[in-house]
Amino acid sequence: MSTEFDAIPGVPAPARRALTEAGYPDLEALDGADFTALLGLHGVGKRGLERMQAALLERGLSLADAPAAEDRTATFTLGHTGENAADLRTQATGQSPAEYVEQLDTPRRVEHGRLLLEIFGRATGAEPVMWGPSMIGYGQMHYRYATGREGDTFRVGFSPRKTKLTLYGLPHEERFLDRLGKHTTSVACLYVNKPEDIDLAVLEEMIREAWNSGT
Incomplete structure (x- = not known):
């Protein structure tokens, strides 16, 4: 969408x-x-x-190198509330993440999607859920900004996009990023060209850290 x-x-x-x-x-x-x-x-x-x-x-996306907005202070709580801004379109769907991955347009993207399903599933112990047309999320949380705008989203997840793998909800701390390998970051996301560019054990460690932190 x-x-x-x-x-x-x-x-x-x-x-x-x-x-x-x-x-x-x-x-x-x-x-x-x-x-x-x-x-x-x-x-x-x-x-x-x-x-x-x-x-x-x-929507779980971000511009690269975007400054933090002054009024974006938010509180996060675990779980789903159903309270969403009227124009918020990225929500959980009933599509199967495994089927979505198998229908990706190149064998390379299918392989990457399968690998990330395995890693995220092992690190979280949770079932994957499709959010919007192309994001795969694990767990749920509710956010509410200082402006009063609010919505439900997933805790951690990924999207096997055509140009880069986009990873959501992971820590941006140097103790992880210095060991991860080739990547770029934005305010909310981490981008990887291909799994071969990074240390997958460190990626799994980052997913576990985010999941166990309760955010």
Whole structure:
């Protein structure tokens, strides 16, 4: 499922046009895009980009190197409440994660998806759940921002995207990242080109740390 830019409150028309012309047809296409580079597009302003970053975070996505917004203080509680912002589209679905992985468009992506299903399943001991069209999550938690906006999401998870593997909910502490291998990070996500680039034992350690921390 894709989210049109005009569905994000406070994003002006010039910014929507500039992003579309730059090759970003919808909100989800911005996942992993560089915040500063997008600011360089004519018509894209800092406030509108911050609003899009907030919408991305609610969907488990993020711009790269995006500054933390001033009013994004949030509280998190374990479990599902069903209390979601009206425009929040990324929710748990009934699709089978295993079937989703097997239907990916290349053998390489299928292999990566199978591997991550195994690692996340072993580290969490939980069953995977599809969130939106392409994210696989484990566990549930509820967030509520200082603005009053709230929603349900998963605790840890991944998405075997075409360009990079996107990992959600993992610690960004140097004691892990220094040992992980080749990766990049954003406010909410960790990106890996392929499993061969990282130490999978460290990845599993990071998943266990996030899961056992209760967040």
